[in-house]
Amino acid sequence: MTTPTLEEFLKQAGAWLAARYPKAADKTDRRFVWGEGDDEVRVFQEPDPDQEAGALPAIRRWRQELWDHGYGWISGPPEFGGAGLPTSYARAFERLTRQYRVPGDSALTVSLGMVAPTIGRHGTEQQKKHWLPRLFSGQRIACQLFSEPGAGSDLAGVRTQAVRVKVGGDSWRISGQKVWTSGAHLADVGEIICRTASEPRHRNLTAFLIDMRAPGVTVRPLRQMTGGASFNEVFLDDVAVSDDRRLDEVGNGWKVALTTLSHERNAMGHSAFGGAGILSTERLIGLVRAMGKQADPVVRQEFGELLSHLRIARYTQQVMAAQARAGEPPGPEIALNKLALSANMKRLAEFVAAVLGPALVADTGAWGTYAWTSVVLGAPGYRLGGGTDEVLKNAIAQRVLGLPRPA
Amino acid sequence: MAESDALALSEDQYALRDTLRGFLADRLPSAVLRAALDTEVGYSPELHARLAGELGLTGLTIPEEFGGLGMSQAEASVVHTELGRALYPGPFLSSALTAGVLLAGDRAAAEYWLPLLADGSATGTLAAADEAGHWSPGPDSVRAERVKRAGEVGGGWRLYGHRWYVIAGHVADIVVVPAMTESGLAMFLVESRSLGYTASGQLGLDLTRRVCVTAFDEAPAFLLGQGEDAAAALDRAERDFLLATAAEAAGGIAWCLDATIAYAKDRVQFGQPIGSFQAVAHACVDMLAHFQSVSAAARYAAIAAADGSAEAPMAAHVAALRAGEAYRAVTESAIHVFGGVGFTWEHDAHLYYRRAWSAERLAGGLQAHRAAISDLAGL
Numbered sequence: 001m002t003t004p005t006l007e008e009f010l011k012q013a014g015a016w017l018a019a020r021y022p023k024a025a026d027k028t029d030r031r032f033v034w035g036e037g038d039d040e041v042r043v044f045q046e047p048d049p050d051q052e053a054g055a056l057p058a059i060r061r062w063r064q065e066l067w068d069h070g071y072g073w074i075s076g077p078p079e080f081g082g083a084g085l086p087t088s089y090a091r092a093f094e095r096l097t098r099q100y101r102v103p104g105d106s107a108l109t110v111s112l113g114m115v116a117p118t119i120g121r122h123g124t125e126q127q128k129k130h131w132l133p134r135l136f137s138g139q140r141i142a143c144q145l146f147s148e149p150g151a152g153s154d155l156a157g158v159r160t161q162a163v164r165v166k167v168g169g170d171s172w173r174i175s176g177q178k179v180w181t182s183g184a185h186l187a188d189v190g191e192i193i194c195r196t197a198s199e200p201r202h203r204n205l206t207a208f209l210i211d212m213r214a215p216g217v218t219v220r221p222l223r224q225m226t227g228g229a230s231f232n233e234v235f236l237d238d239v240a241v242s243d244d245r246r247l248d249e250v251g252n253g254w255k256v257a258l259t260t261l262s263h264e265r266n267a268m269g270h271s272a273f274g275g276a277g278i279l280s281t282e283r284l285i286g287l288v289r290a291m292g293k294q295a296d297p298v299v300r301q302e303f304g305e306l307l308s309h310l311r312i313a314r315y316t317q318q319v320m321a322a323q324a325r326a327g328e329p330p331g332p333e334i335a336l337n338k339l340a341l342s343a344n345m346k347r348l349a350e351f352v353a354a355v356l357g358p359a360l361v362a363d364t365g366a367w368g369t370y371a372w373t374s375v376v377l378g379a380p381g382y383r384l385g386g387g388t389d390e391v392l393k394n395a396i397a398q399r400v401l402g403l404p405r406p407a
Numbered sequence: 408m409a410e411s412d413a414l415a416l417s418e419d420q421y422a423l424r425d426t427l428r429g430f431l432a433d434r435l436p437s438a439v440l441r442a443a444l445d446t447e448v449g450y451s452p453e454l455h456a457r458l459a460g461e462l463g464l465t466g467l468t469i470p471e472e473f474g475g476l477g478m479s480q481a482e483a484s485v486v487h488t489e490l491g492r493a494l495y496p497g498p499f500l501s502s503a504l505t506a507g508v509l510l511a512g513d514r515a516a517a518e519y520w521l522p523l524l525a526d527g528s529a530t531g532t533l534a535a536a537d538e539a540g541h542w543s544p545g546p547d548s549v550r551a552e553r554v555k556r557a558g559e560v561g562g563g564w565r566l567y568g569h570r571w572y573v574i575a576g577h578v579a580d581i582v583v584v585p586a587m588t589e590s591g592l593a594m595f596l597v598e599s600r601s602l603g604y605t606a607s608g609q610l611g612l613d614l615t616r617r618v619c620v621t622a623f624d625e626a627p628a629f630l631l632g633q634g635e636d637a638a639a640a641l642d643r644a645e646r647d648f649l650l651a652t653a654a655e656a657a658g659g660i661a662w663c664l665d666a667t668i669a670y671a672k673d674r675v676q677f678g679q680p681i682g683s684f685q686a687v688a689h690a691c692v693d694m695l696a697h698f699q700s701v702s703a704a705a706r707y708a709a710i711a712a713a714d715g716s717a718e719a720p721m722a723a724h725v726a727a728l729r730a731g732e733a734y735r736a737v738t739e740s741a742i743h744v745f746g747g748v749g750f751t752w753e754h755d756a757h758l759y760y761r762r763a764w765s766a767e768r769l770a771g772g773l774q775a776h777r778a779a780i781s782d783l784a785g786l
Contacts, residue, residue: 285784285785285786288786294786300777300778301777301778301781302777303781303784304728304776304777304779304780305728305777307780307781307784308725308728308780311704311721311780315703315704315707315722315725316699316700318410318414318707319414319702319703319706319707320703321410322410322412322415323414323415325412326412328415333695333699336695336699340696340700393688393692394688396692397688397689397691400695401668401688401691401692401695402668402672403668403671403680403683403688404672404680404683405683406683407679407683
């Protein structure tokens, strides 16, 4: 079969999308108007767990439709069900889908953006044949079971144990506790890093793909300081896993984890981009006007400072996108964008607090005022999630700048 | 604009960058730069002639019909970045701004002067700032009067007043000056050899960029344009100055980053390279973050200007603001990582530190950019 040109591919894909999904509202129709609609400030994704579960069937149907028509894994190898087209086609398709009202893949970032590539890199032929089509078609959804109460930044210190049992076949028994697991309540399968030997460090871990509905797995929502529950705690009590669910060799779990983390940082860096799109300039201007502070020279100075940081984030995103199109995709320095995001969230919180004054602290019912507390409360979380600012800086210092590790 | 492929450097632009970087590394190492700074003019006219002749850079953005290379702000940005990295002390930036104003003005003046600027046989500058550093017309603007005498070239204008912080004013052959006539703003050209024009060099913070106070006392001047045309030319020159300053900052930051990283790997204290200490390593990462954002902003603003994008004025102020803050922070941080040696006269770090503070002021100051961003955003 000959490869279609990008134009042919997009024409066909556009017709396919148009036949199934309504056109998204024009961007100009969605322009922000102060005082209209919901005043929630959507900077910290905090979907209600029940709503998320309710949206899942439509997301699964969307993935299955894509899969059935060759759009489920556009750049994937054909032997695992991919369409075998260049990644530029996949990117172009993704852009095209934004013109339609489709369920989208935002709930599947971990499943498709992090776990699937890890299986692609570390899985056996059989595991790839089994899992990749199921993940990309949405038949199975994966989560990532890494952090523990005693192992946050020091991930290699995980204590969840996997013990090999060779009675009645080759299997493992897993016990321990994981935390900060996004989407555990939606997932069918979890990529888990366990300790399988006492030492040596970094060689005593092994990765598995466990069934999230197996006996002994308990998922509980984790309520964070904002009041919402975007994450879970996962308790594992003597969970049985057969050896064919092991990813890579025994003792190679750290390498597997690094693959997943590099995809996570990539995904976060790409989606974060210093908060390039976190909110509209119109909304900030609306806030300043509503509080009657547009003539205050200090507020105007602070607004100019904040906006410059948000604009730089957007410019950086566009320059990096152009470089990627020219064949120079960003390396590990992409993590700088996540640092910019957490810094910008803090700046945003400080700015809105200054403009709102006491309206920040009590819900007076005035539209678009108290709603900003979600930024103030969410900002510290940005400095922690996806690797703390400090851990990311260590990684950049060593991997980008080539500075020596601490003695 | 959002999807402009021009945001990435083209092959030709990479080649331009590499050629110029190599040229400056060979011809302007620290010792040569310092020797040039100690001369009367503060730069090497021989090296400037080679920059013009061998590389053709003085004509970079001058159209081919006037003897230049006809390139855009995209290429200019590449060149300013490299000159900023090397702290090139010659009158390059001031001549480029002069050429921009001439292009927008009187055709005869452009035909005469642009080829001379393009081949480097003449240098120019722009004398626009008042004592407070503002470029916009004010009560102490230079005053232009017409003398009714027969046979006067250019209509027989005379200028009266002062302009401050004029870059390379001590060596410029021509000076373009915004001045107020009876009917409003106009743009003039003064030849520096004219009676009635003086440029006095000042003791300056930036050792690699000299600034002068210029005095116009009945100085004969040639009218380049007036009214809206003059205002537009002045706005454009100011924008180009911001773009160049941001690009130069990106280059200077790159030098600081490279030198600091090399030192942090090499310098041993407490039995280990200081770059292995987290506090030092994180300071270096912060420098890298500044480098990435200032480079991207300078590039974006240059392409926005070249494409005539509606975002261009905003992007110029955003780039200038972020570059101004970042360049100062990075040079300060570099001196700190170098430690005592970074605070010596012999170390080049202070040359960059001086440039950073000086450039931020000359480009209008951070507060002016913040105010402009608020205005442009519609607040």
